[in-house]
Amino acid sequence: MFEYEKKLQYPVKIKRTNPALAKFIITQYGGPDGELAASIRYLSQRYSMPYPELKGLLTDIGTEELGHFEMIGAIVHQLTRDMSIEEIKKAGFDTYFVDHTAGIYPQAASGTPWTAAFIQSKGDTITDLVEDMAAEQKARTTYDNILRMVDDPDVADPIKFLREREVVHFQRFGEGLRLVTDRLDSRNFYAFNPSFDRVQTR
Numbered sequence: 001m002f003e004y005e006k007k008l009q010y011p012v013k014i015k016r017t018n019p020a021l022a023k024f025i026i027t028q029y030g031g032p033d034g035e036l037a038a039s040i041r042y043l044s045q046r047y048s049m050p051y052p053e054l055k056g057l058l059t060d061i062g063t064e065e066l067g068h069f070e071m072i073g074a075i076v077h078q079l080t081r082d083m084s085i086e087e088i089k090k091a092g093f094d095t096y097f098v099d100h101t102a103g104i105y106p107q108a109a110s111g112t113p114w115t116a117a118f119i120q121s122k123g124d125t126i127t128d129l130v131e132d133m134a135a136e137q138k139a140r141t142t143y144d145n146i147l148r149m150v151d152d153p154d155v156a157d158p159i160k161f162l163r164e165r166e167v168v169h170f171q172r173f174g175e176g177l178r179l180v181t182d183r184l185d186s187r188n189f190y191a192f193n194p195s196f197d198r199v200q201t202r
Helices: 019-025 035-048 052-080 085-091 094-100 125-149 153-186
Strands: none
Touching: 019 052, 019 085, 019 125, 019 153, 035 052, 035 125, 052 125, 052 153, 085 094, 125 153
16 A cells, blocks of 8 residues: 655756756656656566565555656646747647647657556566666666756756666665575576476486
């Protein structure tokens, strides 16, 4: 069960309208390496995770990613809430505006709508944790790219916070992977799975 506090995990207080920034920051709302994809990935993987502490880790991080999804939505909303038609056209935000006005819609910076094809849930502990570590690094890289193009400190500040959380999540998943690998190696499971590997005899 989740407890919801009516405040963002980190404050978002953007003073200047800038649909040009919103146009690419929205990728962390509904893009392939964004917060929605991360949350659904982890909250789906938790069901087949056999280790209670890692099931808890996936639940905790998946829930936090929902908070990050909320932050990105707030950033995009604040960047577009008072747009003029001239600003919309100048920023190249017109195609989005025609489809969604200033509503927040999950899509990548390219305009591709969010799809479950962005995520993976394999049901194999090591496979899923390696996937999760890669996902956090891809999100961190995306935030790096966003920060290279943002010159508004009101926007950069929450983006830096979100980037830091990707690094922490990567570290937590790495700890989880080491824990699982040690347990499986102690039974020689990772290198040799007796359920389908056979020892060759002569």
